[in-house]
Amino acid sequence: CKLQSAKVKTSGWFFIHFTLLILYLAFCLELLGPVFFYPVAFAAQPDPLLKQVEEHLEAWRLPQAEEMVSRLVRENPKSAAVLDLHARLRFYQGRYEEALRFLEQALALEAANEPRQALRLLTQQTHDTVKKLKSFESAHFILSLDEVKDGILAPHALDTLEKSYQAIGQALGYFPQAKVRVEIAPDAASFHAISTLSLRDIEETGAVGICKFNKIMTISPRALMHGYRWLDSLSHEYLHYAIVGLSGNKAPIWLHEGMARFYETRWRHSELLKGNEDYLTPSNRTLLVQALEKNRFVGFKKMEPSLIYLETPEEVQLAYAEAASAVDFMVQRKGHDGIRELLSELEKRPSQEAIEKVLGSPYAAFEIQWKDFLKAKGLKEIEGSRVRRLKVKGNQKEDEEAVELKEIQSVVARNRTHLGDRLSERGRTIAAVQEYQRALQASPHSPIILIKLARVLAQRERYEEALPHLKKAQQLDPDSGNTYIQLGHLYHATKNFPDAAAALEEAIQINPFNPTIYRLLSEVYARLGKPEQAKKSQATLERLMTAR
Incomplete structure (x- = not known):
């Protein structure tokens, strides 16, 4: 689990050490899949009760594990293996402070146990993170x-x-x-x-x-x-x-x-x-x-x-x-x-x-x-469709426009789009439309260009021309929040309030921190006779603007 340049403010030595311990924990506890956890005993145990506890923990049957762990603790309160099981049970229950206490007790008995040390570190990291939530x-x-x-x-x-x-x-x-x-x-x-x-x-x-x-x-x-x-x-x-x-x-x-x-x-x-x-x-x-x-x-x-x-x-x-x-x-x-x-x-x-x-x-x-x-099924290739790549924000404010431009594969289309962006910023929307159209000729299946072109067309109230571009962008990339926000804009402007609400609600499923969504929704819900939803949208908008 190597975290690359995530711009995390921590010492390099600590982070490398933490990563190595987590990897060791992953190996020892079979945490190799991101979907579920297959724990194994920290040490081979002949006791059939210990094996049953392991099985219950593996299956996340915590009530059954709790009953057996309680019995083991009564019988072997100073067993490191039992303390490990008790700690893992509490970790699975989200009771991280208790898990840490039992791991400390186990480490006091057997300190030279790297999986136990790694689990303790993971538990500490989890506790430190979750206590702030x-x-x-x-x-x-x-x-x-x-x-x-x-x-x-x-x-x-x-x-x-x-x-x-x-x-x-x-x-x-x-x-x-x-x-x-x-x-x-x-x-x-x-x-x-x-x-x-x-x-x-x-x-x-x-x-x-x-x-x-x-x-x-x-x-x-x-x-x-x-x-x-x-x-x-x-x-x-x-x-x-x-x-x-x-x-x-x-x-x-x-x-x-x-x-x-x-x-x-x-x-x-x-x-x-x-x-x-x-x-x-x-x-x-x-x-x-x-x-x-x-x-x-x-x-x-x-x-x-x-x-x-x-x-x-x-x-x-x-x-x-x-x-x-x-x-x-x-x-x-x-x-x-x-x-x-x-x-x-x-x-x-x-x-x-x-x-x-x-x-x-x-x-x-x-x-x-x-x-x-x-x-x-008779499936057909969809020209222009690509696997979506996610981008984590860094500590410094990154230029979203620059990131978008990099996703346009054609150099000609990228340059035309960049020029269109500059023209649009200066209010020269007619010229921007022309540049985006030229960019689209070079890259006709780019959702990014389609959305930008539709946006400036809508600014000029050329809604009938803008809508097909947004529909095509939606077909090519149904997971772009910008598409639904622009659709919400367009439907709001043309007084198609039901479709505006549907588009903006879809945008919340993708990028819920864009204030435009709630500004439009507060008006749309009011027009649809939904005052409570309008009030909630306005409250969310005010909360986002205050945070900014």
């Missing part, structure tokens, strides 16, 4: 975040999580009784401290969330240059939590990620859909078509132990697309009940045998039939 509760979740910086996220996050709880429960029959802990880290350094995910993991593989240690962790969309689908990410991580609960933490990585990607948008839909294809984004469609044509798939085995170890962002996204389409195939064959049965079978048998039992065919046939299923 404020908790907000809903019926089934406890959300911790930085209230000053990220307080506006709380109502949206809890609403999405509760919708996911109901939607995933309906699909998979899983309704955890204990409240699920969720931590939103305010920046990349804090996210690394609590999750072990590095800057490289965020920017190269898109790892903005993780579910392990019996909790969900994500990074604030404020920490990224253009935000990200942060609400879908929360839902995605909740899927991992549900999969652990339903399978006893026995699901392979590809099934974990495939299910999480397939079901992550389920919270958005009022009805349970059998043929959900939200995972087939433009870039995923293109990647799958290319994989089919060249017969060059990532393959399920290569996805172990984690997708973050794949070589390129394109390979990571292809792996997600493959896994989600395999889940799609199984849902089409056996329905959501079949997925539920598969997870149950994984507690009893290896994954290939479980799939064979549920599908009623050999595993080799499953892979062949899945690829035939993909071919039958």
Whole structure:
């Protein structure tokens, strides 16, 4: 977990030492996957009770582990192994101060234990980070975040999580009784401290969330240059939590990620859909078509132990697309009940045998039939679609415009766009339109140029010309918050208030810290006869402006 130039103000020696210890912990505790945690005993223990505690901790069955740990503590209060288990239990429960106390006691008995030292450091880092956060509760979740910086996220996050709880429960029959802990880290350094995910993991593989240690962790969309689908990410991580609960933490990585990607948008839909294809984004469609044509798939085995170890962002996204389409195939064959049965079978048998039992065919046939299923979809490449790359903000204010320009591949288009930007800044919108149009001729499928052109056209009240450019940008990159903000502007200007509200609400799902969203929404909701929502939007706007 090497954090590259994250501009974190800490000594190089400490950070290197911390990183090495975390890596050692990852090796010793099998923390090699960003999705879930497979702990093992710190030392081989013949006691069957210790083994049972390990099994319960692995499956996040904490009430059962609590009962057994209490018995072990009564019988062996000064055993380092028992203290380790007690500390891990408290760590999984989010009771970090108690976990630290038990680890200190264990280290006093056996100091020369590097995994224990590493866990103590991770626990300390987590405690130091989380104690600065404020908790907000809903019926089934406890959300911790930085209230000053990220307080506006709380109502949206809890609403999405509760919708996911109901939607995933309906699909998979899983309704955890204990409240699920969720931590939103305010920046990349804090996210690394609590999750072990590095800057490289965020920017190269898109790892903005993780579910392990019996909790969900994500990074604030404020920490990224253009935000990200942060609400879908929360839902995605909740899927991992549900999969652990339903399978006893026995699901392979590809099934974990495939299910999480397939079901992550389920919270958005009022009805349970059998043929959900939200995972087939433009870039995923293109990647799958290319994989089919060249017969060059990532393959399920290569996805172990984690997708973050794949070589390129394109390979990571292809792996997600493959896994989600395999889940799609199984849902089409056996329905959501079949997925539920598969997870149950994984507690009893290896994954290939479980799939064979549920599908009623050999595993080799499953892979062949899945690829035939993909071919039958008749997917087409979408010209201009590209894998989205995330950019973490540094301590210094970075030029978002410069970052956008770098994403335009054509040098001619980039230069024309830059000139258009300068003209637009000077109020020369007619000339800016001409330069953006020339840029678009050189790079006709650039969402960045399409959005810029649409913006200046709208400024000149040429709304009918602007709308097709925004629609095309949305088709090419449905995860760009700027597209939805510009659509909100356009619909507001043309008095299409229902569509304006829908576009701006979509923007909140990506980049909720843009004040323009709430300025427009307060007016739109008022026009739609929704005074309470208008009032909330105005309050959010004032809060953001005060923070600035």
